[in-house]
Amino acid sequence: MNKPDPIPARLAALKTTPTPDLKQQWRDLFDSEPPPFNRRYLESRLAYRIQELAYGGLKPETTRRLERLGEELGGGDRSKRGIRADRDRPITGTRLLREWQGVEQIVTVTADGFEWQGRPYKSLSAIARAITGTRWNGWTFFGLKNHRGRT
Incomplete structure (x- = not known):
């Protein structure tokens, strides 16, 4: 007869474990001090670590592929994280047109952002908000959403 797997019960217990005990488990499992992040983290x-130790981690080929993707997408350079890739951004000088409530709105792509009505903006969302008075995804508002992510 097979012994029951203790891992699911151990994972479930994390939800009710006091935070100081979670931090001690971190020290035991990672051999380092826990980061100053919230409890859910x-x-x-x-x-993940409990399962990794019990069942094994990622396959070596998966790890290599993730490392390759990381290098291709910025090589771990923190300054590049969260920045839209140049291939997704319209070319400097491009004019984006959108009619809103009967008025044509024209935005020009600049080297460091966008310009609308003679004023510089860092994001299209800020311009869409200025035009509409509500929060919008600027890429969607200007009809660029469908082009993102194409290779």
């Missing part, structure tokens, strides 16, 4: 990382 500690729970999720501990759950």
Whole structure:
């Protein structure tokens, strides 16, 4: 007869474990001090680590592929994280046109952002908000959403 797997019960127990005990588990499982993040982060990382140690981690080929993708997408350079890739951004000088409530709105793509009505903006969302008075995804508002992510 097979012994029941203790891992699911151990994972479930993380939800009710006091935070100081979670931090001690972190020290035991990662051999380092826990990061100063919130409880949910500690729970999720501990759950992953418990499963990784019990069942094995990523296959070596998966790790290599993730490392290759990381290098292609910025090589771990923190300054590049969260920045839209140049291939997704319209070419400097491009004019974006949108009619809103009967008025044609024209935005020009600049080297460091966008310009609308003679004023510089860092994002299309800020311009869409200025035009409409409500929060919009600027790429969607100007009809560029469908072009993102194409290769």
